[in-house]
Structure formats: C-alpha cells, structure tokens
Amino acid sequence: MIATALTEMFGLTHPIVLGPMGGVAGGRLAAAVSNAGGLGLVGGGYGDPAWLRAELSRVTEEARRPWGVGLITWSIDRSVLDLALSYRPDAFLLSFGDPRPYALAIKSAGCKLICQVQDVEQAVVAREAGADIIVAEGTEAGGHSGARATLPLVPAVVDAVAPTPVVAAGGIADGRGLAASLMLGAHGALIGTRFYASAEALGQDGAKQRIIAAHGNETARTYVFDIVRGYAWPQAYPGRALRNRFMECWD
Numbered sequence: 549m550i551a552t553a554l555t556e557m558f559g560l561t562h563p564i565v566l567g568p569m570g571g572v573a574g575g576r577l578a579a580a581v582s583n584a585g586g587l588g589l590v591g592g593g594y595g596d597p598a599w600l601r602a603e604l605s606r607v608t609e610e611a612r613r614p615w616g617v618g619l620i621t622w623s624i625d626r627s628v629l630d631l632a633l634s635y636r637p638d639a640f641l642l643s644f645g646d647p648r649p650y651a652l653a654i655k656s657a658g659c660k661l662i663c664q665v666q667d668v669e670q671a672v673v674a675r676e677a678g679a680d681i682i683v684a685e686g687t688e689a690g691g692h693s694g695a696r697a698t699l700p701l702v703p704a705v706v707d708a709v710a711p712t713p714v715v716a717a718g719g720i721a722d723g724r725g726l727a728a729s730l731m732l733g734a735h736g737a738l739i740g741t742r743f744y745a746s747a748e749a750l751g752q753d754g755a756k757q758r759i760i761a762a763h764g765n766e767t768a769r770t771y772v773f774d775i776v777r778g779y780a781w782p783q784a785y786p787g788r789a790l791r792n793r794f795m796e797c798w799d
C-alpha cells in the first residue's frame with residue numbers, strides 16, 4: 549500500500565483521484581472509485597442543478613467511503629455550490645477560475661478544498677485560498693487544460709506551494725504513470741480519460757469504444773465541443789481568444 553498525504557487525508561487505500569469529468573463522472577462512477585479505495589469525484593461541470601441532484605443522490609446512496617464533487621469555477625452560481633454542499637461531500641474540486649470567493653463556504657462546511665490548476669501562478673492563488681490539495685493539470689489532460697505539460701508542470705507546482713500536497717493530472721493511465729507522478733513530488737494522480745472508458749461512467753458507449761480502440765497518435769485538440777455546446781469560456785484561458793473568434797464566426 550502506498551501512503552501519502554492524499555491517502556491519509558481521506559483514508560484512501562490508493563493515491564488515485566477520479567477526475568470530475570463533467571457529465572461523465574456521475575454518482576455511479578464516483579462511488580465505484582471511492583469504494584475501491586480511491587477518491588471519487590462527481591463531475592458537476594457547469595452546474596446543472598437537476599443533474600447534480602440526481603448524481604449526488606446516487607453517490608450518497610452508493611458510496612461507503614469519502615467522495616467529492618467538482619465544479620468549473622468561472623461558471624459557479626452560489627446556489628448551485630450550496631446545493632452540492634448540502635449533500636455533504638468530503639472534497640470539493642474547483643477548476644478554471646479564482647477559487648477564493650468560494651473557499652470559505654467549502655471549508656466551513658467541513659469539506660476539503662481541492663484546486664485544479666494549469667500553471668504556477670494559479671497554484672499560488674490556490675494555496676492562498678487555503679487549498680488542502682492542489683492538482684497540477686498538464687496539457688496531456690482530456691477536457692480543458694493549459695499550456696504546460698504534466699512532466700515539467702508538476703515539479704514546478706510542488707516547489708511553488710510546498711508544503712501543500714500536490715496531485716498530478718494529465719496523461720496518467722497506469723501504475724507507471726502513478727509511479728512517475730510520485731517521483732515528481734506529487735502525492736497521487738488524478739485520472740480522467742481512463743475512467744471514461746469504464747462501465748460505470750456516463751456517456752455514450754460508442755465514445756467509450758473509441759477511447760479503447762484509439763491509438764495515441766489519434767489524439768486531437770479541438771474547441772469543437774465548446775463551440776457546439778455554446779460555452780463562453782473566459783478569455784483568460786490559453787487559446788480562449790482564438791476559440792471565441794471561432795464562436796463569433798459560428799454565430
């Protein structure tokens with residue numbers, strides 16, 4: 549068994565966190581990861597209240613160990629944050645945006661604050677906000693990410709926020725990736741894409757089969773999903789200006 553600050557904080561048997569994949573990491577997957585000894589996080593994404601009620605009810609029914617929930621920070625509506633907290637999660641992950649306006653509410657609910665960051669400056673802000681854990685997410689990550697790759701980003705964040713524990717994310721899918729994360733100074737790994745390809749994940753079976761069948765060379769970075777869904781990501785994020793210009797053309 550590998551013991552780290554992450555496993556000790558939540559009583560885990562594995563230093564593994566489920567990425568809060570919006571609309572994909574539902575209550576069933578989060579409970580499965582937690583019950584297997586990791587930390588399952590429900591992917592609340594942009595904060596749809598009906599979806600959250602359904603999936604948080606499910607995780608509270610099925611999880612026998614600590615679990616958590618994640619929201620995309622720039623899209624948070626305070627009533628949705630309070631809704632999620634009312635289910636008494638053990639951990640709350642905020643990603644993409646300034647966590648400081650929400651840190652007090654989360655921590656005073658007895659919940660650990662996890663901030664997922666994409667650069668060192670955001671990591672320092674997260675530490676100032678009182679983050680209990682900081683996830684350093686490199687560009688290999690599925691979903692949205694920043695401009696720095698996991699291998700150089702993780703040790704830079706570890707050095708910048710010590711002694712706050714750091715968890716590595718982006719392109720980690722097996723034990724070797726976890727071992728490498730620990731060597732970089734992280735206390736565990738947060739994994740998304742690999743868990744998408746599991747029976748408990750929400751999402752289309754066809755998408756899961758494509759993930760399993762895909763070759764690494766088929767990795768593609770695209771703004772198409774945001775454009776089609778009409779999400780207005782703030783300009784502050786790398787590539788957003790370009791993406792928003794695409795959206796203007798789309799309109």
Ligand SMILES: Cc1cc2nc3c(=O)[nH]c(=O)nc-3n(C[C@H](O)[C@H](O)[C@H](O)COP(=O)(O)O)c2cc1C
Binds near residue numbers: 569571618691
């Ligand atoms: C389909 C998908 C949706 C995601 N949605 C979110 C999200 O809503 N909020 C968030 O903080 N991270 C989200 N992520 C990123 C994960 O939290 C995590 O950083 C990433 O999956 C790690 O890299 P990996 O996919 O290579 O394991 C998403 C990832 C994927 C694959």
